[in-house]
Structures are given as structure tokens and as C-alpha cells.
Amino acid sequence: xxxxxxxxxxxxxxxxxxxxxxxxxxxxxxxxxxxxxxxxxxxxxxxxxxxxxxxxxxxxxxxxxxxxxxxxxxxxxxxxxxxxxxxxxxxxxxxxxxxxxxxxxxxxxxxxxxxxxxxxxxxxxxxxxxxxxxxxxxxxxxxxxxxxxxxxxxxxxxxxxxxxxxxxxxxxxxxxxxxxxxxxxxxxxxxxxxxxxxxxxxxxxxxxxxxxxxxxxxxxxxxxxxxxxxxxxxxxxxxxxxxxxxxxxxxxxxxxxxxxxxxxxxxxxxxxxxxxxxxxxxxxxxxxxxxxxxxxxxxxxxxxxxxxxxxxxxxxxxxxxxxxxxxxxxxxxxxxxxxxxxxxxxxxxxxxxxxxxxxxxxxxxxxxxxxxxxxxxxxxxxxxxxxxxxxxxxxxxxx
Amino acid sequence: xxxxxxxxxxxxxxxxxxxxxxxxxxxxxxxxxxxxxxxxxxxxxxxxxxxxxxxxxxxxxxxxxxxxxxxxxxxxxxxxxx
Numbered sequence: 001x002x003x004x005x006x007x008x009x010x011x012x013x014x015x016x017x018x019x020x021x022x023x024x025x026x027x028x029x030x031x032x033x034x035x036x037x038x039x040x041x042x043x044x045x046x047x048x049x050x051x052x053x054x055x056x057x058x059x060x061x062x063x064x065x066x067x068x069x070x071x072x073x074x075x076x077x078x079x080x081x082x083x084x085x086x087x088x089x090x091x092x093x094x095x096x097x098x099x100x101x102x103x104x105x106x107x108x109x110x111x112x113x114x115x116x117x118x119x120x121x122x123x124x125x126x127x128x129x130x131x132x133x134x135x136x137x138x139x140x141x142x143x144x145x146x147x148x149x150x151x152x153x154x155x156x157x158x159x160x161x162x163x164x165x166x167x168x169x170x171x172x173x174x175x176x177x178x179x180x181x182x183x184x185x186x187x188x189x190x191x192x193x194x195x196x197x198x199x200x201x202x203x204x205x206x207x208x209x210x211x212x213x214x215x216x217x218x219x220x221x222x223x224x225x226x227x228x229x230x231x232x233x234x235x236x237x238x239x240x241x242x243x244x245x246x247x248x249x250x251x252x253x254x255x256x257x258x259x260x261x262x263x264x265x266x267x268x269x270x271x272x273x274x275x276x277x278x279x280x281x282x283x284x285x286x287x288x289x290x291x292x293x294x295x296x297x298x299x300x301x302x303x304x305x306x307x308x309x310x311x312x313x314x315x316x317x318x319x320x321x322x323x324x325x326x327x328x329x330x331x332x333x334x335x336x337x338x339x340x341x342x343x344x345x346x347x348x349x350x351x352x353x354x355x356x357x358x359x360x361x362x363x364x365x366x367x368x369x370x371x372x373x374x375x376x377x378x379x380x381x382x383x384x385x386x387x388x389x390x391x392x393x394x395x396x397x398x399x
Numbered sequence: 400x401x402x403x404x405x406x407x408x409x410x411x412x413x414x415x416x417x418x419x420x421x422x423x424x425x426x427x428x429x430x431x432x433x434x435x436x437x438x439x440x441x442x443x444x445x446x447x448x449x450x451x452x453x454x455x456x457x458x459x460x461x462x463x464x465x466x467x468x469x470x471x472x473x474x475x476x477x478x479x480x481x
Binding site for chain 2: 353399
């Protein structure tokens with residue numbers, strides 16, 4: 001394959017007319033990769049990976065880049081026909097028939113936005129409005145103001161920014177608000193209902209390997225952010241020996257490429273989603289956290305997502321955290337608030353920790369930052385947060 | 400900052416109590432967060448704040464902030480300040 005031919009199979013998000021090019025690549029037979037303009041992975045590596053795909057995967061597929069739960073970048077290979085089938089399932093269960101347009105605030109090369117928004121708009125011939133998201137609030141605000149029967153796909157960390165930037169606004173033209181890609185902002189539902197009074201709000205759960213959806217629930221169906229509802233039609237879930245959530249899905253990816261090379265995913269292979277979970281007697285699934293988010297401290301199990309749920313109830317701003325150890329070498333985590341809290345707000349958090357959690361669940365430190373480093377998909381970048389030099393210490397445990 | 404103010408801040412920090420809850424005679428059994436790790440945290444906090452290291456017996460004998468004050472005063476750290 002020539003260099004020219006190789007680079008043609010990689011579409012970089014954001015280049016002029018890239019939406020049109022994306023449609024052309026989707027219609028063409030050849031497998032292509034769709035990647036963000038800023039990526040830690042070299043185009044050469046992606047081109048080499050595409051070139052080395054086994055023959056059956058070189059036609060009728062597409063590749064997206066993800067770091068998934070491991071933080072190790074990899075190409076995830078989806079089959080076009082499967083993803084189109086998933087879009088049709090989502091259209092029904094998300095009651096999307098009434099939706100006329102979808103407003104994009106996340107990178108489209110992010111699997112969630114790619115399938116939920118771009119591919120859906122293509123399959124159902126609906127308008128797609130690509131915005132710079134919250135990086136240009138005025139543009140995004142104007143788009144929301146003129147929205148008509150619109151679907152918006154967000155990730156949880158964007159809610160605090162939305163509230164901060166235009167929490168007093170109301171956008172009746174948005175009739176669907178979806179969340180995925182991290183913790184569902186259950187505590188912010190009243191705020192979201194004020195901002196989007198006409199919208200049905202959904203918690204989507206999945207991962208890039210699922211391409212990308214596994215479960216769905218309406219915001220009102222549960223009170224806990226960890227509740228992800230029930231599997232979509234065509235999806236089966238179970239837990240493995242360590243409590244890890246495994247799935248079989250008719251829509252899942254068919255292979256991965258990482259530094260170890262190409263790995264096919266068999267149809268009967270149970271795939272880990274990257275989270276720990278359990279299924280309740282009512283058939284609803286509850287997330288317990290990622291393996292790195294659940295650990296033992298002085299012999300007691302600590303599930304960071306459950307603690308962050310407490311913080312969310314008492315803190316209106318953004319929340320980040322990173323893992324660290326205390327002076328005795330015990331595992332712990334550091335809570336980072338943004339913007340810096342007032343004294344009264346900190347006292348409220350103290351009271352919440354004191355009344356809801358044992359000392360082993362408390363953070364090692366509470367720090368603040370003027371802004372939180374975010375990944376392109378809107379999630380807090382925990383690795384960058386750990387090394388960020390402009391954090392301010394508010395409180396620390398003495399052990 | 401007076402020593403009693405320093406001790407109040409330490410109590411808030413170690414046990415996450417409200418500042419208004421602090422009393423000199425506040426007892427361990429009145430503070431739900433005064434657990435075994437709290438005992439260690441208080442001892443570390445006293446050392447970092449007042450420069451005095453509790454002996455093991457002292458750390459284990461503390462049942463109230465009055466005990467902390469008594470031990471610190473025995474080692475020349477006054478709490479009856481103007």
C-alpha cells in the first residue's frame with residue numbers, strides 16, 4: 001500500500017469537511033480509522049496497524065482510538081453493520097423518533113458520540129450540529145438557545161461547567177439529554193431538569209469495546225448514580241470471579257490493536273467492561289467502580305465512586321481525584337475540588353464525611369485547583385491531575 | 400493564635416467536628432470519629448502542632464481534650480493564656 005493510500009484511510013477529526021469525508025468513508029468498502037486531531041498515538045502507528053489488519057477486517061469495518069479503562073491506547077475495531085444495528089436499537093429504546101437534530105459537544109471520534117450522534121444522524125437522516133463544546137461557551141450557548149427537538153450527549157464532568165457558565169438559562173429545544181463515559185450525575189438531575197425542561201434524561205453505560213452501549217436507564221428510574229439499569233436487547237451481562245462486569249453483545253467490537261498487535265474478539269467471548277458491578281434481585285445492575293477505584297485501606301474496602309457520590313451531594317463544583325498512599329504506605333485517594341471551596345463549603349463536606357463514611361473512606365487530602373485537566377472525552381485526567389503543580393491544600397489526614 | 404485555638408483547629412481537622420462543637424471537656428465517647436486511627440492522628444497532630452510527642456501510655460490514656468491539655472501543660476505548653 002502506498003503512503004498516500006495509507007493516509008487516506010485515516011480521517012482526522014476537525015479537518016475541513018471532515019463530516020462529509022466521514023460519510024464517504026462509511027459508504028466505502030475499505031476499513032478506516034477516525035481519530036482526534038490531538039492524539040498521543042502517531043498516525044504512523046495507526047497506519048501500520050490498519051495495514052496489518054487480517055484480510056477479513058480490511059473491508060466493512062472502522063477503527064476508533066481509545067485508552068479504555070487501562071490507560072493504554074488501542075485501536076478498537078467495529079463492524080459497520082453491527083453499529084448500524086445498534087443505532088436502530090438505541091433509536092427505539094431512547095425514544096429518538098421525535099428528535100430532529102443532535103448537538104455535538106464531545107469529540108466525534110469518541111465512540112459514544114460517534115455512534116449515539118454521528119451514526120444515528122446518518123442512519124435516520126437527522127441534522128448533526130457540531131460545536132466546539134464548552135471550549136467556546138458562547139458558541140455552544142447560542143446553539144442550545146436555537147435548538148429544536150434536539151438531542152444532547154454529555155459526560156458527567158460537563159454538568160458543573162454547564163451550571164457555572166449558564167446555569168440560569170433554560171433550553172426547551174433540547175428534548176433528550178444523554179450521559180455516558182463516566183459517573184452519571186444523579187445529584188444534578190434537578191439542575192438539569194431546570195436547564196432542559198423538555199428533555200428526557202438517560203444514563204447510558206458501556207465502553208469502547210462494546211461499541212459502545214450495554215445498558216440504558218431513564219434518570220428517574222433510580223436514585224443511585226451507580227445504577228446503570230438493565231442490558232439493551234442483544235446484550236448479556238454477568239460478573240466474573242473478581243466481580244468484574246463481563247458482557248456479550250451483538251454489537252460489540254470485533255478486534256483490538258495495541259502494541260502487542262491485532263487480537264480478534266470471538267463471538268462467544270465474554271469481554272470485561274472495565275468496571276466492577278453486581279446485579280440486584282430486581283435485575284438492575286449497579287457499578288461498584290473500576291478495579292483501581294476499589295481498594296482496601298487498613299483492611300476496610302473503599303469504593304471511591306460511592307464516596308464521590310457523597311461529595312457530589314454537597315459540592316456544587318467539579319470533582320476530581322487521584323490515587324496516592326499515606327505515610328504508612330496504605331492506599332488512599334486525594335480529592336480535588338474546582339473551584340477552590342469556601343470555608344463553609346469545606347465544613348459541609350467535613351460533616352458529610354463524618355456522618356456518612358468511616359475514617360478509612362476519607363480522602364488523604366482535600367486539594368483544589370482553578371481548573372481540572374480534562375481528557376478529550378471530557379473526563380477528568382487523573383494522571384495529569386496528580387502532577388498538576390497549581391493545586392492548593394485545604395485539609396489532610398495526619399496518618 | 401493561642402494554644403486553645405490551635406487545639407480547636409486540630410480537633411476540627413482530625414475528627415471533622417464543627418468548630419462550635421469543641422469544648423475543653425469534650426470526651427472521646429462524644430465524638431463518633433474518635434476511633435483508633437483518630438487516636439494516632441491526634442498524636443501525630445499534637446506533635447506537628449505543639450512539638451510534643453505523646454508517649455504510648457499518654458496516647459492511650461487520652462479520653463478527652465481535657466486530658467490532652469493536661470498532658471501538654473505538664474510539659475510546659477500553657478492553655479490558660481490571656
